[in-house]
Amino acid sequence: MQLFELLQYDFMKNALLAVLIITPLFGILGTLIVNHRMAFFSDALGHSAFTGMAIGVLFGIGNTSLSMILFAVAFALLLNYIRHKNVVSSDTVISVFSSLSVAVGLAILSRNGNFSKYSALLVGDILSITRKEIISLLVILVITLVFWYAAYNGLHSIGINSSLAKSKGIPVTLLDNAFVVLVAVIVMLSVRWVGILIINALLILPAAAARNIASDNREYHLFSVMISVFSGVLGLVLSYYLNVAAGPMLVLVASIIFFVTFLARKLFHI
Amino acid sequence: MFKKKLGFLLGVMVLLSLAGYLVCLTMGSEKKVNKDETFLLVTSFYPMYVLAENVTAGVEGIEVTNLTENQTGCLHDYVVSPQDMRRLDEADAFLINGAGMELFLEKIMKNSPKLPVIEASHGIPLLEGEEHDHEEEEQESGHDGHGHEEHSHAANGHVWMDVERYRVQLAAVTKELRDLMPKHADAISQAAAAYDNKLQVLAEGVKDLKEHTEGIYVVIFHEAFAYLAESLGMDVLMAFSLDENSEPSPGEITEAIEEINYHGTALILIEKEYASHANSILADADAKVVYINPLTTGDGAADSYLSGMWENLNAIRQVVE
Known part of the structure; x- marks a missing residue:
């Protein structure tokens, strides 16, 4: 078995490039999602991809990515609004919306017994990614980095205490909404490759594992990105040699790292 | 402290990579590189595989493999694996049914544009499909001008279930394969004729039953x-x-x-x-x-x-x- 034979193939090169762009992105975003306790929120967001796609198919919009992004952005803003209303406990509200969007999407996509055509959306298909799509991912990576540079401190203080942040003159609502919109766009752009069932794991696991061992923000970010990229690359390579889907393999690696870091913190107080 | 943690994390990664390497060594599928002179004909799914087997029966220097498992059935919801991509990369020609049966291929073919594709149902009049909503694919393939205009995606692609149409498929595949392998053209024609004779008897059977x-x-x-x-x-x-x-x-x-x-x-x-x-x-x-x-x-x-x-x-x- 030659280690680098996989790079002879264009489709593997494309997949590897995509992984190298998506995983740092998810590593960075994950840190704030975990800090803001939004794991469930981003999960619901991923599920809304179904409805977004269904709406696109229903209205005959050729590029369903567009309808997915538009729907997800609207969905994210609505969820965020309700989350801050505190009418019912927010996890209940999120669960209701998550179930609703899955049901609407399934109902529309399964018309005439055709759902199997869309089942690739569930586990993702990173091998079919093309150069053009990789470029759109690259653009979003740059936007994220700029946004991070400009807004991180504000977002971080919101995560710690939003009332305090407000009193310091930080535009809490604006920043918070901008953040969820960014998450929505990124999730929708990558869900075709990663799959609805596992996209949230990819957002949460690296950050959660990094949090196990990090003691400040610098470490937290660094470790999260490292773990994310590593899981992505190893997952992809393993999927190539073992002939299994890439998404699940990637999540498996990240999960193992999570448990190792979790135990390390408990046992060795690292 | 930071260095210790970083070292720990890197250590975990190295160990995981090693473990992964070992797993691949023991369980991984060994790749067969097709570098010799054998012409590798890859087929998309079972009906095409059987057709190819018959067209190439007794022909030297050609190997037929099926991209999907023989048990996969219809390919409407098929997701390709890395192994499939490798096989296509090594193939000398790819035999598909066409007529919308292999929707999953459209994207993949972009990755290996040089591979000759034999579309067995090319030009065969199709029956109307049920109200399948293929809008999405239609639009997507429209984007990159794939040239699928000649048949609507709503058409029913299961043409092999009509023996006469299947014979037309056989003739089309025979012709294309002869062009691709001129040295073996005669052997291919012979094999195809032998198969067509059996199909003709079958077609008589259909007429009797009719x-x-x-x-x-x-x-x-x-x-x-x-x-x-x-x-x-x-x-x-x-x-x-x-x-x-x-x-x-x-x-x-x-x-x-x-x-x-x-x-x-x-x-x-x-x-x-x-x-x-x-x-x-x-x-x-x-x-x-x-x-x-x-x-x-x-x-x-x-x-x-x-x-x-x-x-x-x-x-x-x-x-x-």
């Missing part, structure tokens, strides 16, 4: 059966288009029952594995069930199309005679 089946009403549970029904002169009252993981909806069942009752009686053509789907109709309508094999799976035997089709004809014959 005398008993002309005008019979049928409800079909697989789009593929529309071609069989047409070649037997049957009148399709209703076609369910089910796939492996969906159930008929109550509305469709009711429609089928009303159609059958209106016309008196009908045959239900259904795959044996999904026979239970027909039960709800049998309860309220006068119908007989015939198990039909869509010939999309099998054990890889070269005569499996022939034997499967004869079985289908006999199954129908037993009910109508």
Whole structure:
């Protein structure tokens, strides 16, 4: 078995490039999602991809990515609004919306017994990614980095205490909404490759594992990105040699790292 | 402290990589590199595989492999694995049914644009499909001008279920393969002619049976059966288009029952594995069930199309005679 034979193939090169762009992105975003306790929120967001796609198919919009992004952005803003209303406990509200969007999407996509055509959306298909799509991912990576540079401190203080942040003159609502919109766009752009069932794991696991061992923000970010990229690359390579889907393999690696870091913190107080 | 943690994390990563390497060594699929002179013909799914086996029977220097497992069946929901991509990369030609059966390929073909593709159903008149909503694919393929304009995606692509159309497929594949392998052109023609002779006998069998089946009403549970029904002169009252993981909806069942009752009686053509789907109709309508094999799976035997089709004809014959 030659280690680098996989790079002879264009489709593997494309997949590897995509992984190298998506995983740092998810590593960075994950840190704030975990800090803001939004794991469930981003999960619901991923599920809304179904409805977004269904709406696109229903209205005959050729590029369903567009309808997915538009729907997800609207969905994210609505969820965020309700989350801050505190009418019912927010996890209940999120669960209701998550179930609703899955049901609407399934109902529309399964018309005439055709759902199997869309089942690739569930586990993702990173091998079919093309150069053009990789470029759109690259653009979003740059936007994220700029946004991070400009807004991180504000977002971080919101995560710690939003009332305090407000009193310091930080535009809490604006920043918070901008953040969820960014998450929505990124999730929708990558869900075709990663799959609805596992996209949230990819957002949460690296950050959660990094949090196990990090003691400040610098470490937290660094470790999260490292773990994310590593899981992505190893997952992809393993999927190539073992002939299994890439998404699940990637999540498996990240999960193992999570448990190792979790135990390390408990046992060795690292 | 930071260095210690970083070291720990890197250590974990190295260990995981090693573990992964070991797992790959023990379980990984060994890659077969096709560097010799053998012409590698990859087929998309079972009916094409059987066709290719017959066209290349006795031809030297050609190897036929099936991209999907022989048990995969129809490819509507197929997701390619890395191994499939590798196989296509090594292939010298790729035989597909076309007519929308291999939708998953459109994207993949962009990655290996140089691979010659033989589309067996090219130019064959297709039956109308059921209300499949293929809008998405249609639009997507429209974007990059894939040249699929000649047939609508709503068309029914299961052409091999009509023996005469299958013979046209055979002729088309024979011609293209001869062009690709000029040295073996004669051997290919010979093999194809031998297969076509057997198909001709089969086609006679269809004609004989047609005398008993002309005008019979049928409800079909697989789009593929529309071609069989047409070649037997049957009148399709209703076609369910089910796939492996969906159930008929109550509305469709009711429609089928009303159609059958209106016309008196009908045959239900259904795959044996999904026979239970027909039960709800049998309860309220006068119908007989015939198990039909869509010939999309099998054990890889070269005569499996022939034997499967004869079985289908006999199954129908037993009910109508």
